[in-house]
Amino acid sequence: MSFLLPHLGEFAWGIAFTIGLVVLGWLGAMILGSVLAIMRVSPIRAARIAAAAYILVFRNIPIPVQMVLFVFGFPLLGIVFPLFPSAVIVLIAYHASFVCETLRSGLNTVAAGELEAIRTLGFTPFGTMRHLVLPQAFAAVVQPMGNVLILLVKNTSVAAIVGVAELTFTADKVAIEEVQAFIVLGGAALAYVVICIVLKRFVSLLERRVAFSK
Amino acid sequence: MTFMKQPKIFAALAVVAAFALGISECAVGAAHTNDAVKAYPADTAMGKIQQRGKLIVGVKVDFPLFGMKNPVTGELEGMDIQLAQGIAKDLTGSASNIQYVEVNSGNREVFLQEHKVDIVIATYPPNPAREKAVDFAGPYLMSPIGTMVNKGDDSIKKVSDLNDKNICVTKGSGSETYVPLNAPKAKLTVFSSMTQCMQALQQKRVDGVTTTQSILLGQMSQNPGKFQLVPTELLNTSGKKASDNDSIGLPKGDKALHDYLDSYLKKIFANGDWKKMYDSTLGTVMPGDAAPPPILY
Numbered sequence A: 001m002s003f004l005l006p007h008l009g010e011f012a013w014g015i016a017f018t019i020g021l022v023v024l025g026w027l028g029a030m031i032l033g034s035v036l037a038i039m040r041v042s043p044i045r046a047a048r049i050a051a052a053a054y055i056l057v058f059r060n061i062p063i064p065v066q067m068v069l070f071v072f073g074f075p076l077l078g079i080v081f082p083l084f085p086s087a088v089i090v091l092i093a094y095h096a097s098f099v100c101e102t103l104r105s106g107l108n109t110v111a112a113g114e115l116e117a118i119r120t121l122g123f124t125p126f127g128t129m130r131h132l133v134l135p136q137a138f139a140a141v142v143q144p145m146g147n148v149l150i151l152l153v154k155n156t157s158v159a160a161i162v163g164v165a166e167l168t169f170t171a172d173k174v175a176i177e178e179v180q181a182f183i184v185l186g187g188a189a190l191a192y193v194v195i196c197i198v199l200k201r202f203v204s205l206l207e208r209r210v211a212f213s214k
Numbered sequence B: 001m002t003f004m005k006q007p008k009i010f011a012a013l014a015v016v017a018a019f020a021l022g023i024s025e026c027a028v029g030a031a032h033t034n035d036a037v038k039a040y041p042a043d044t045a046m047g048k049i050q051q052r053g054k055l056i057v058g059v060k061v062d063f064p065l066f067g068m069k070n071p072v073t074g075e076l077e078g079m080d081i082q083l084a085q086g087i088a089k090d091l092t093g094s095a096s097n098i099q100y101v102e103v104n105s106g107n108r109e110v111f112l113q114e115h116k117v118d119i120v121i122a123t124y125p126p127n128p129a130r131e132k133a134v135d136f137a138g139p140y141l142m143s144p145i146g147t148m149v150n151k152g153d154d155s156i157k158k159v160s161d162l163n164d165k166n167i168c169v170t171k172g173s174g175s176e177t178y179v180p181l182n183a184p185k186a187k188l189t190v191f192s193s194m195t196q197c198m199q200a201l202q203q204k205r206v207d208g209v210t211t212t213q214s215i216l217l218g219q220m221s222q223n224p225g226k227f228q229l230v231p232t233e234l235l236n237t238s239g240k241k242a243s244d245n246d247s248i249g250l251p252k253g254d255k256a257l258h259d260y261l262d263s264y265l266k267k268i269f270a271n272g273d274w275k276k277m278y279d280s281t282l283g284t285v286m287p288g289d290a291a292p293p294p295i296l297y
Helices: A002-041 A045-060 A063-077 A083-107 A112-120 A125-140 A142-162 A167-178 A181-213 B002-033 B045-052 B079-092 B108-113 B128-133 B174-182 B194-202 B213-222 B255-271 B273-280
Strands: B055-059 B067-069 B098-102 B119-124 B134-150 B166-170 B187-191 B208-212 B227-230 B243-251
Touching: A002 A045, A002 A083, A002 A125, A002 A142, A002 A167, A002 A181, A045 A083, A063 A083, A063 A142, A063 B194, A083 A125, A083 A142, A112 A125, A125 A142, A125 A181, A142 A167, A142 A181, A167 A181, B045 B055, B045 B079, B045 B255, B055 B079, B055 B108, B067 B119, B079 B098, B079 B119, B079 B134, B079 B255, B079 B273, B108 B119, B108 B128, B108 B134, B108 B243, B128 B134, B134 B174, B134 B194, B134 B213, B134 B255, B166 B174, B166 B194, B174 B187, B174 B208, B187 B194, B194 B208, B194 B213, B208 B213, B208 B243, B213 B227, B243 B255, B255 B273
Parallel strands: B055 B098, B055 B119, B166 B187, B166 B208
Antiparallel strands: B119 B243, B134 B208, B134 B227, B134 B243
């Protein structure tokens, strides 16, 4: 195992990059996904169609394909982003569609009667969303949303294809250099499992808290 | 109607099969009578290849001039392929008694360790970590390391110019070590395939691609007029001029196979077959005349 020692710094950076991708990707996906979900249930027809079209495209194209298209295809149109931001953008674009569909199932749990009641109290559509619909919708989908988060953690490995030095990339590189594929990639697998278990713990805690607040 | 037709089809198939078998019988018969093929003891790797009747070899399929699938014919072409065919002919009597297995820089050792292939001929230079896992015979080609830039870009002329430049290297290549060693301030972009590096260079995401000159010349031959080669002579860890010594990879500890491969290389170095292989592949783009390398491993 001593061959791993000179690479520990690289691995620490790899894990840091992976966590960076998860944090930025998740923040972006939650914001974009929420906006899309609201668009999908909005009374404006154009907004519904736009959101549905977005989901049709981004949910149905495999993320490695999106990654390669974005990094190597877009420059043909003159759009060049550095590699790390490119990976974050693709992760957001892909997972926002899943966040949207998950949240939408939560939105549907809000009873029509509640909506009518809050209207009579004089709430604007925006106020209705903010104070009544979204809090209930999010509370209803904590566990499914946790699944999307874990999906995102694993999909950060796709950034390795385009040369972002995250965990999978680093492990692959060290495995080639040291000719020790099994141990190195096994270690990376373990790291992913640990990250996912920790996140799952947070999700379970969160679910218990929203269950009490309901 | 259909069940009336079927026996006819089977009969036709049977005739075709009989012919095919007959022909292959003949081919095998010819191979056996060919006294140029030397028989090896059954317990050696060479003996096993002869019993099986074909050589299983790991090659790359995306390296122009080395191992590259011709998009028109679907056939593999290149120096590595010709060398593999030469060995197949030497052992079994026919260059077509061969099975190719596509490998990449990350899985060559595993294929050899698990005996999924007999040998690997895939632009495969030895390094200390690899030598712990597999053995090498050769080299059959030595090539210095160079940098390719976009045509008309004069900002990289010597090794020190790589500093502060964005340089693309492939994962696991020698250049990944040599570039930071020679130009500590160079920014490395690491991709897993040469194709991606080429694309990044075309899109000006990187300023140069550094690797073995012969590989770069192969890439340039695929994209004529777009790139130019700068002979950046990098030094290796021991302060000598770095070069990639493309060798034949074989399973660790198989001395008989190793000695056979070295003797085969010596034979084709001497009888002009190596020169023929070189001239029809790399010789078409490399300047000057080439001589076979010394056997080092």
